[in-house]
Amino acid sequence: MEAGKFGKIKMMQLPRYVLVGHGVLEEVAAVCKRLKLSGVALVVTGSTTRHVAGEGVLEMLADSGYDCGLVEVRSASTESVEKVKSVAEECRATFMIAVGGGKVIDVAKVASCVLDVPFISVPTIASHDGIASPRASIKDKGVNTSVAAQAPLAIIADTKIIAEAPHRFLAAGCGDIISNYTAVMDWRLAHRLKNAEFSSYAAALSEMTAKMIMERSKEIKPNLEESAWIVVKALVSSGVAISIAGSSAPASGAEHKFSHALDMIAPKPALHGEQCGVGAIMMSYLHGAEWKYVRDALRNVGAPTNAKELGIKDEYIIEALVQAHKINPERYTILGDTGLTYEAAERLATITEVI
Numbered sequence: 121m122e123a124g125k126f127g128k129i130k131m132m133q134l135p136r137y138v139l140v141g142h143g144v145l146e147e148v149a150a151v152c153k154r155l156k157l158s159g160v161a162l163v164v165t166g167s168t169t170r171h172v173a174g175e176g177v178l179e180m181l182a183d184s185g186y187d188c189g190l191v192e193v194r195s196a197s198t199e200s201v202e203k204v205k206s207v208a209e210e211c212r213a214t215f216m217i218a219v220g221g222g223k224v225i226d227v228a229k230v231a232s233c234v235l236d237v238p239f240i241s242v243p244t245i246a247s248h249d250g251i252a253s254p255r256a257s258i259k260d261k262g263v264n265t266s267v268a269a270q271a272p273l274a275i276i277a278d279t280k281i282i283a284e285a286p287h288r289f290l291a292a293g294c295g296d297i298i299s300n301y302t303a304v305m306d307w308r309l310a311h312r313l314k315n316a317e318f319s320s321y322a323a324a325l326s327e328m329t330a331k332m333i334m335e336r337s338k339e340i341k342p343n344l345e346e347s348a349w350i351v352v353k354a355l356v357s358s359g360v361a362i363s364i365a366g367s368s369a370p371a372s373g374a375e376h377k378f379s380h381a382l383d384m385i386a387p388k389p390a391l392h393g394e395q396c397g398v399g400a401i402m403m404s405y406l407h408g409a410e411w412k413y414v415r416d417a418l419r420n421v422g423a424p425t426n427a428k429e430l431g432i433k434d435e436y437i438i439e440a441l442v443q444a445h446k447i448n449p450e451r452y453t454i455l456g457d458t459g460l461t462y463e464a465a466e467r468l469a470t471i472t473e474v475i
């Protein structure tokens with residue numbers, strides 16, 4: 121590039137309609153019409169969520185004149201993506217509607233992207249920021265991988281349905297949002313030390329979602345629709361921050377590496393957001409930040425704050441801390457290139473009262 125000439129290019133893919141609130145599920149067909157979607161809708165749903173909302177969505181679409189298909193998925197794996205793809209091709213789907221939890225949304229996100237058709241995200245729980253982000257977590261031969269897919273064309277998040285789901289999911293969603301606090305610290309560090317590409321807008325938005333949930337942590341309670349409202353808005357903003365950055369960096373740092381390491385090491389891992397929350401307590405300590413504030417916020421929302429509450433043995437926590445830096449090594453974090461020694465990991469988990 122010639123000196124002094126401006127040559128930057130950036131592309132962002134963002135959702136076009138975001139509908140959050142009481143009873144908005146009823147609007148699903150109206151949103152499809154507003155988006156000028158025509159042809160065949162494939163409803164992608166789970167075995168439980170099918171009864172909660174999947175079949176209801178199918179009916180509403182059929183009543184509005186859409187030809188529809190329905191496919192049930194049980195796991196976020198390459199096999200599920202293949203299954204959805206083949207059903208979509210069979211019924212000549214022109215768009216997909218993912219009605220369910222994170223797994224269902226991730227599978228529809230990837231399958232729709234491969235087939236080059238739009239998808240609408242209809243979360244029935246709010247357990248992580250994948251409900252709005254352009255990235256998906258898919259298991260390939262048993263190994264979890266984060267893949268770039270597409271952002272949903274619309275998000276329809278009915279707080280009535282989300283508030284009725286077990287509180288554990290909403291608390292996990294808070295954990296995923298609170299972990300943005302350490303993710304942004306890591307991102308800034310990577311920018312300063314490794315010249316990693318950095319977006320101040322994405323960082324500010326992501327950081328704000330974490331701070332808001334921590335500040336309002338006492339308002340997040342079970343069976344309270346207002347709580348679902350607060351968390352869903354933060355998750356959508358977090359997903360948008362990822363879209364703005366064009367990478368998961370604003371919402372995924374060392375605490376996510378720790379969670380991914382636990383997924384591989386622990387025989388029975390906890391929920392993604394639960395593990396990321398506990399990781400954020402420990403990474404805050406490493407950053408010299410307010411780890412107790414992070415811990416108390418997680419406690420207030422009813423999310424786990426230690427190994428026992430995660431249902432994971434201490435030894436797996438330490439091992440995950442030692443191994444974490446090896447996950448996605450291109451992303452530089454507070455764990456550095458060489459990670460923690462066993463002794464340092466044990467001390468970190470002990471000081472922060474995780475073990």
Ligand SMILES: [Zn+2]
Nearest residue numbers: 248249296396
């Ligand atoms: Zn996450």
